[in-house]
Structures are given as C-alpha cells and as structure tokens.
Amino acid sequence: MxxxxxxxxxxxxxxxxxxxxxxxRTYAPTGGVAQARTGAVPLGDDCAAIPDGHGGYLLFAAEGLVEAFVADQPWFAGYSAVMVNLSDIAAMGGWPTALTNVIWARDPADTGALWDGMLAACAAYGVPMVGGHTCYRSAARHLAVSVLGQATKLLxxxxxxxxxxxxxxxxxxxxxxxxxxxxxxxxxxxxxxxxxxxxxxxxxxxxxxxxxxxxxxxxxxxxxxxxxxxxxxxxxxxxxxxxxxxxxxxxxxxxxxxxxxxxxxxxxxxxxxxxxxxxxxxxxxxxxxxxxxxxxxxxxxxxxxxxxxxxxxxxxxxxx
CATH class of the missing domain: 3.90.650.10 (PurM-like C-terminal domain)
Known part of the structure; x- marks a missing residue:
C-alpha cells in the first residue's frame, strides 16, 4: 500500500x-427528519435550527459525556460539556443564550467536581447555566448538557x-x-x-x-x-x-x-x-x-x- x-x-x-x-444509523428511527411545530427540521447538523417566526432561528443542541471520562476526569468533563455545546452553536453561525444539565450521581458530594467544571466554563465563556435535572443514588456518574442559542444567518x-x-x-x-x-x-x-x-x-x-x-x-x-x-x-x-x-x-x-x-x-x-x-x-x-x-x-x-x-x-x- x-x-x-x-x-x-x-x-x-x-x-x-x-x-x-x-x-x-443514528437517524434511521426518525426517517431522517424531526417534525417540529414550525415545520420539518432536518437532522445531521451541529444544532437543530428552528425558524423563530421573525426571520431568525432558535438553535438547540445537547451533548452527553462518555461515562469513563466523567468518572476519571469529572472537573474537565464538566468544563468540556459546556465548551462543546457552545462550539456547536458557533458552528451554526449563532450565539449562545443559556445551558441546562442532567446529572446522575451517588449523592450531592459526588457532583462537586462536575459542577465546578461546568461553572468554570460558564464563567469563561460568559454563558449562564439556568437549570436542569439531578438524579441521586446512581451507581455511576453521568452528565449531559444542552444549550439554547440564536442565529440570524445560518451556517x-x-x-x-x-x-x-x-x-x-x-x-x-x-x-x-x-x-x-x-x-x-x-x-x-x-x-x-x-x-x-x-x-x-x-x-x-x-x-x-x-x-x-x-x-x-x-x-x-x-x-x-x-x-x-x-x-x-x-x-x-x-x-x-x-x-x-x-x-x-x-x-x-x-x-x-x-x-x-x-x-x-x-x-x-x-x-x-x-x-x-x-x-x-x-x-x-x-x-x-x-x-x-x-x-x-x-x-x-x-x-x-x-x-x-x-x-x-x-x-x-x-x-x-
């Protein structure tokens, strides 16, 4: 060769x-498009781009972190979960509005490093974490973060x-x-x-x-x-x-x-x-x-x- x-x-x-x-294969169960109230939103982009009715777009995306990474590097996993979502918004030609998270952990103490990492990234990029959902008594830590944004002219x-x-x-x-x-x-x-x-x-x-x-x-x-x-x-x-x-x-x-x-x-x-x-x-x-x-x-x-x-x-x- x-x-x-x-x-x-x-x-x-x-x-x-x-x-x-x-x-x-990820999109096969949906038939390739996701039906939203505003019409057909094609799948496969960094964010879903939903027309906002005013000539612009609402951007929505989410990222889940690999379990082993969350277990071994909880601070950087929290930081990265924010960072990668913000990159998705930028890739669409947009700017971020806010983030939410979903956390699974044994107890509140088990979430400390995740929160420290997420909040450090929020401060660094100037985007707020506005809510989410936490599940305690989980055998392992898991983390997912979602983001909302806006765009006027899409990439x-x-x-x-x-x-x-x-x-x-x-x-x-x-x-x-x-x-x-x-x-x-x-x-x-x-x-x-x-x-x-x-x-x-x-x-x-x-x-x-x-x-x-x-x-x-x-x-x-x-x-x-x-x-x-x-x-x-x-x-x-x-x-x-x-x-x-x-x-x-x-x-x-x-x-x-x-x-x-x-x-x-x-x-x-x-x-x-x-x-x-x-x-x-x-x-x-x-x-x-x-x-x-x-x-x-x-x-x-x-x-x-x-x-x-x-x-x-x-x-x-x-x-x-």
Missing part, C-alpha cells in the same frame, strides 16, 4: 472515526457545493489534555480571548463569506468531513499535508483529535482569503485543506499519493 492508503486504513481503525462514518452542514474550498480553522495555542485525544486550547486562555474567538463564525456568516461550517468533533478531521459530505450529498478531497498541526503532534493522533476550538468550513475562491485572514487576525490557524467535489467519496491525499477513506452515504461498513 502507498502512504495514503496506509494512513486511510489507520484512520478507519479508530473507533471514533468509524462512529462518524456510520452516523446515518449549516447541508449546503456544501462542488468546487468550494475546504477550510480548517483550529486554535493551536494549547496542549493535549493528559493522554486523551483532546486538544485543550481553552482552560489556559483569558475569557475575553475565548469569547472573541467564538464570535468569528457568526461574523463570517453575517458577512456572507461562507454558508457552511461544522464543528470538529470526536473522529477529528476525517470523521467530521465525512459527516459534512454526507449531509450535503457531496464528495470531498482532504489534503493531509495542508492540515494545520501543532509542532510535534503525531499525525494520526492529531487528525483524530477533538480540539476545543476547531471547525471545517467551505467557501468560494473569492471569499477564502477573507476567511483565512479573519481567523489569522484573531490568533487562529486556518488553511485550505482540500476541496468539495461531486464524487460522493471522501478521499485523502498524502505525500503525493491518494486513497479512498470512505464512500458517502454508507451507514454500515466493515472496518478492518
């Missing part, structure tokens, strides 16, 4: 990437078009959190800097430079790109050599990492330079890392070779 084929096989061996490639996962540039934006001013595949560029930054960076996506949407964005999530760049291609009904080429990467970060680990601030966007040639400059001026690394096409495949190029990562629209695949 050539270098690109070896890398593609290694990426597909990561369970988080497999989960994103197979994401369509979506449904509108990528062949011929557009694929742009990656990521905050490299951080470090890996212990041995986890989480790039933490949040807890060490000043609240003003965090809040400023979260405004960049809504500003790009308002300027009309892009109509497409997706939060880099578990599964990293390849998993997130596959989800974006699936919802838009397009293909994509990922140029691995162009991906912004921290010095010394192992390639496979970085490609499948979950950054605290990381997004994929698409744009036409005339707007790409504006987007790159916008991020650069605010301390965020950004680069063109590929292109959207009409192949209905996600491929990657690496060291002069090309390989298929996965076809688009396949919900069940055998991963070796």
């Amino acid at each position: 050539n270098a690109a084929e070896v890398l593609a096989a290694a990426l597909l061996a990561v369970s988080a990437v497999q989960d994103k490639v197979r994401i369509a 979506t996962s449904f509108d990528a078009q062949p011929g557009e540039d694929l742009v990656m934006a990521v905050d490299l001013a951080g470090a890996y959190f212990e041995n986890y595949p989480f790039w933490n560029a949040s807890t060490t930054q000043a609240p003003a800097d965090l809040q400023r960076k979260m405004q960049l996506l809504p500003e790009i949407a308002a300027a009309g430079w892009s109509g497409v964005a997706k939060d880099l999530s578990m599964g990293g760049v390849p998993g997130t790109l596959h989800m974006l291609a699936r919802t838009s009904g397009v293909g994509a080429r990922l140029d691995v050599d162009a991906v912004p990467r921290p010095p010394g970060a192992p390639l496979e680990k970085w490609l499948t990492s979950f950054p605290s601030f990381g997004y994929l966007l698409t744009s036409r040639d005339e707007n790409t330079a504006r987007i790159l400059q916008k991020f650069s001026e605010n301390g965020v690394a950004a680069a063109v890392i590929g292109q959207i096409n009409d192949t209905l495949e996600v491929t990657l190029s690496y060291q002069g070779h090309t390989a298929l990562l996965a076809p688009v629209g396949t919900s069940e695949m055998i991963m070796n």
Whole structure:
C-alpha cells in the first residue's frame, strides 16, 4: 500500500472515526427528519435550527459525556460539556443564550467536581447555566448538557457545493489534555480571548463569506468531513499535508483529535482569503485543506499519493 492508503486504513481503525462514518444509523428511527411545530427540521447538523417566526432561528443542541471520562476526569468533563455545546452553536453561525444539565450521581458530594467544571466554563465563556435535572443514588456518574442559542444567518452542514474550498480553522495555542485525544486550547486562555474567538463564525456568516461550517468533533478531521459530505450529498478531497498541526503532534493522533476550538468550513475562491485572514487576525490557524467535489467519496491525499477513506452515504461498513 502507498502512504495514503496506509494512513486511510489507520484512520478507519479508530473507533471514533468509524462512529462518524456510520452516523446515518443514528437517524434511521426518525426517517431522517424531526417534525417540529414550525415545520420539518432536518437532522445531521451541529444544532437543530428552528425558524423563530421573525426571520431568525432558535438553535438547540445537547451533548452527553462518555461515562469513563466523567468518572476519571469529572472537573474537565464538566468544563468540556459546556465548551462543546457552545462550539456547536458557533458552528451554526449563532450565539449562545443559556445551558441546562442532567446529572446522575451517588449523592450531592459526588457532583462537586462536575459542577465546578461546568461553572468554570460558564464563567469563561460568559454563558449562564439556568437549570436542569439531578438524579441521586446512581451507581455511576453521568452528565449531559444542552444549550439554547440564536442565529440570524445560518451556517449549516447541508449546503456544501462542488468546487468550494475546504477550510480548517483550529486554535493551536494549547496542549493535549493528559493522554486523551483532546486538544485543550481553552482552560489556559483569558475569557475575553475565548469569547472573541467564538464570535468569528457568526461574523463570517453575517458577512456572507461562507454558508457552511461544522464543528470538529470526536473522529477529528476525517470523521467530521465525512459527516459534512454526507449531509450535503457531496464528495470531498482532504489534503493531509495542508492540515494545520501543532509542532510535534503525531499525525494520526492529531487528525483524530477533538480540539476545543476547531471547525471545517467551505467557501468560494473569492471569499477564502477573507476567511483565512479573519481567523489569522484573531490568533487562529486556518488553511485550505482540500476541496468539495461531486464524487460522493471522501478521499485523502498524502505525500503525493491518494486513497479512498470512505464512500458517502454508507451507514454500515466493515472496518478492518
């Protein structure tokens, strides 16, 4: 196998990437859309975008945390639960309004570190935690957080078009959190800097430079790109050599990492330079890392070779 084929096989061996490639099975019971009072709300975006009747949108999303992570790192799990929800709102071109949580724990003392982490993130990003539900006498700790937001002009996962540039934006001013595949560029930054960076996506949407964005999530760049291609009904080429990467970060680990601030966007040639400059001026690394096409495949190029990562629209695949 050539270098690109070896890398593609290694990426597909990561369970988080497999989960994103197979994401369509999550929506199968609903038939692919969720019926809301305001009409059909398509599934597969970072948030549900519900028309508010005034020309804007109510944004709603939720995140559940992995049980082992909550058990081993309760403070950072609480912090991350807030952070990832706020990233989902930004990916839609919106701004957050408030958060709620659901906690399972043995007793009140068992929730202390979770609450400390959540409240630290709320303070850092300037978004209130307004309520939720707590279940005591649970054998293990569990945590889920939901978020409400608003948007005037949406960024979506449904509108990528062949011929557009694929742009990656990521905050490299951080470090890996212990041995986890989480790039933490949040807890060490000043609240003003965090809040400023979260405004960049809504500003790009308002300027009309892009109509497409997706939060880099578990599964990293390849998993997130596959989800974006699936919802838009397009293909994509990922140029691995162009991906912004921290010095010394192992390639496979970085490609499948979950950054605290990381997004994929698409744009036409005339707007790409504006987007790159916008991020650069605010301390965020950004680069063109590929292109959207009409192949209905996600491929990657690496060291002069090309390989298929996965076809688009396949919900069940055998991963070796």
